[in-house]
Amino acid sequence: MQLYPINAGNLKLDGGAMFGVVPKSLWNRTNPADANNMIDIATRCLLIEDGNRLILIDTGMGNKQSDKFFGYYYLWGDFDLDSSLKQYGFHRDDITDVFMTHLHFDHCGGSIQWNKDKTGYEPAFKNARFWTNKDHWQWATQPNAREKASFLKENILPMEESGQLHFTSLPNGNTLENSALGFDIFFADGHTDKQMIPLITYKGKTIAFMADLLPTVGHLPLPYVMGYDTRPLLTLDEKQKFLSLAADNNFYLFLEHDAHNEIITVKNTEKGVRLNEIYTAQEIFNL
Template identity: 85%
Template sequence: MKLYPINSGNFKLDGGAMFGVVPKTLWQRTNPADANNLIDIAARCLLIEDGDRLILIDTGMGNKQSDKFFGYYSLWGGNDTLDGSLKAHGFHRDDITDVFLTHLHFDHSGGCIEWNKNKTGYQPVFKNAHYWSNEDHWQWATQPNNREKASFLKENIIPIEESGQLKFTGIPNSNTLKNSPPLGFDIFFADGHTDKQMIPLIHYKGNTIAFMADLLPTVGHLPLPFVMGYDTRPLLTLNEKESFLNLAADNNFYLFLEHDAHNEIITVKHTEKGVRLDQTYTTQDIFK
């Protein structure tokens, strides 16, 4: 097995929204804001090469939205794209066999779908891949509540089903680890951010790499009360994060941070204040 970071772009989000009720004087120590109160955010995806399978976890925002839409998110940091990052590692979009979506918010699923050649409709970006979600989250996303409606864009979601490439993982009876044989890694299900978000745990060279998605957006979110304002069930996030971080500290998981623009992989440890940062790593350190 080989792992590759796939950088699909960088953007900015409001620091207050990213940290909910936590005062700015606390969160800006780890996530400094600009003059508009915006903090740096990455869309760092992960590619798994496992035998004849190439599994891409999440796809970033994509490029089909309007300039006005992207203007809200202050894109920055050069020209990182899915295609460019895949090419840098020697791959092409048509090589991808599976796209695993932690959840269907636009900054995780936008890169799944693009305009067709004449911009008369949409088509899958990865024409040879299965797209993986789960039935509960799919229903949640296709019949969205008013709180999340702006995050679940139909043009990112419905064309996946229409393409015939959609597949579902199973769902456990509780939010514990579930092995997903079709993909070869375990899944931790979390409901606080959005219903049935999936956190992949990849077993790699005797270690476990956890793709943290929005359960732990950045290093600054390690303290339990530091929960995003975007989360639909913040108290549930707090409990899920506590459970998972204890598991990670006990087992020395490597935590792959999708949204931390400045920290790629971390480990955590138990302290008197709870689970806190232990070590930081680059993907090159771990994916040798």
């Protein structure tokens, strides 16, 4: 098995929205805001090469939305999914599976693209199976008013229409062991219903793809919960459970949205679970 970080692009989001009720005077220390109160955000995906399978976890925002849409998110940097795949010798047509932690636009938008004449949409990975779970699919296709702007039909429905949509099993508790993708999955409901956190065994290490359970290093303290989360009190419980597990078992936490820190480990302290070490993906994945 080999792992590769895939940068699908960078954006900026409102710091207050990213940290909920936490005062700016606190979160600004770890995630400094610009003059518009915006903070740096990545859409860092993960590519798993395992035998004949090439599994991509999340796909970023994609490029099919309007200039007005992207104008809200202050795109920056030279990263995109195709050039990042090419860096490691891959093309999107090589991808066999696209695993989506959840169906918010910044996690699955790159899964679907315009067709050739821009009259409709088609899968951006023509040879891949798209993976979500039944509960989250229902949540995303019948969205509540709070999340409706994050679940865009053009990102979601073409997966089903193409016949490439597949569902993982659901767990009895929080964790599904040995999923169809070959890794364990921790399910979390605080951010959105049935978000999936992959737990990948790699050369004796557990790599946890943190998605929106832990967006950045700055979100390590338990009360630092995003304003986007639908059930923030549940996020508190899920973070405590998962971060304690990560500290006790020395998980390597792959950060999807931290533009400046790729992988971290955590440790138990008197103040709770806190940062232990910061690593580059190159160091951990031996690239």
